[in-house]
Amino acid sequence: MRYWLMKSEPSEYSIDDLARDGSVAWFGVRNYQARNFMRDQMQVGDGVLFYHSTCAEPGIAGLAEVATLAYPDATQFDASGKYFDPKATTDSPRWFNVEVKFVRKTRLIPLAELRDAPELATMRILAKGNRLSITPVDPDEWNFIQRQF
DNA sequence: GCCAACGTTGGC
């Protein structure tokens, strides 16, 4: 059982969209580190902090959980889509995604509040220059955040 | 819109 933080731009897909849909395929990740977390480490039932990025109020907006193991991301094969990868083949797919399911919406914990918490000083998402859209969360960090909702 | 930080690409 691991814990993760997954970023999404709410203008693209928000916690409210996930509440409506119940679950969603996390397609479109085109970063190798983030891909490897999904493909190699995620297990069904892992906890997910759903983070809103690139918006007026960036921060943690809800809870989700990993609903499936990773499988090849279908969008890499769609030549007319923006996630098309000409180097990917069905025999040798390059990109993978898990599916994530809704747990609950929480109060929004703003980025500034995360930064202010000494308990979260080493959190990956807060590291300088961090841009990864999927990052592991330590159990201690997860437990601390659960108490902030 | 700005800019720092980072990842990827491609020439050599």
Added chain:
DNA sequence: GCCAACGTTGGC
């Protein structure tokens, strides 16, 4: 393998 150029991310 190096590294400059470029594109992207994401907070402010």
